[in-house]
Amino acid sequence: MAEAPHTAGTAQDQQAEREMTINLRPYGWQRWEFFGTRAQLEAEGVVPTGTEWPATGAREVEWTAGPLDFSLRRARPPGLKGPMRLWVNGDWWCLRSKLIKAPSALEQQLTDAKQAIEHAAYEQSAAGRRAWEAHWRRYWTAKQDERFQSFKALIPGLVPPPRGRRLRASPPAA
Numbered sequence: 001m002a003e004a005p006h007t008a009g010t011a012q013d014q015q016a017e018r019e020m021t022i023n024l025r026p027y028g029w030q031r032w033e034f035f036g037t038r039a040q041l042e043a044e045g046v047v048p049t050g051t052e053w054p055a056t057g058a059r060e061v062e063w064t065a066g067p068l069d070f071s072l073r074r075a076r077p078p079g080l081k082g083p084m085r086l087w088v089n090g091d092w093w094c095l096r097s098k099l100i101k102a103p104s105a106l107e108q109q110l111t112d113a114k115q116a117i118e119h120a121a122y123e124q125s126a127a128g129r130r131a132w133e134a135h136w137r138r139y140w141t142a143k144q145d146e147r148f149q150s151f152k153a154l155i156p157g158l159v160p161p162p163r164g165r166r167l168r169a170s171p172p173a174a
Contacts, residue, residue: 018077018092020044030108031098035075037091046095047072058088064100071096 020036034046041047053072054061060073075094076087103111122128142148153159 021078029098030102031096033097034093034095035078036093038093041093041095056089058084067100068097069100 018037020034020040023033023035025031026033034041034044036044038053048063048065051063051072052061054074058074060071062069062071064070072093072095074088074090075092076084077090077092080087123132
């Protein structure tokens with residue numbers, strides 16, 4: 001069986017089936033990204049009408065709207081290997097957005113640490129313990145409710161399959 005050649009045409013055929021993806025705070029950075037075809041990004045309304053898309057190559061378009069900076073460029077489609085020339089003129093885009101006045105990494109770490117301390121202090125307070133106990137009672141009541149548990153079992157993927165050894169199927173009776 002011969003393998004299909006790895007050309008730009010086959011790369012574009014493969015990306016026609018891809019779904020748009022959204023990354024919120026990738027790697028902990030203060031930005032978010034949309035990856036998809038031009039039609040997908042326009043359908044979501046994340047690219048303003050009248051935006052001049054880069055015609056060819058790896059050029060980037062940037063603009064500001066309110067408190068946000070945006071950049072739009074072509075991106076390597078997921079799963080595509082090989083040189084840039086295979087995807088640089090394709091229809092797979094990355095739209096990045098970030099706050100113009102985003103806090104620095106140190107400021108964000110300090111804010112996260114303050115929130116963690118406040119949360120821990122609340123958990124140890126009388127009100128926090130009452131809230132935890134009320135949550136536990138609701139959880140335990142739902143866990144013991146047989147009708148609710150049988151309803152949950154009908155939803156695919158919600159209840160994980162039981163772990164352990166599978167029983168061997170008995171041989172067919174002859």
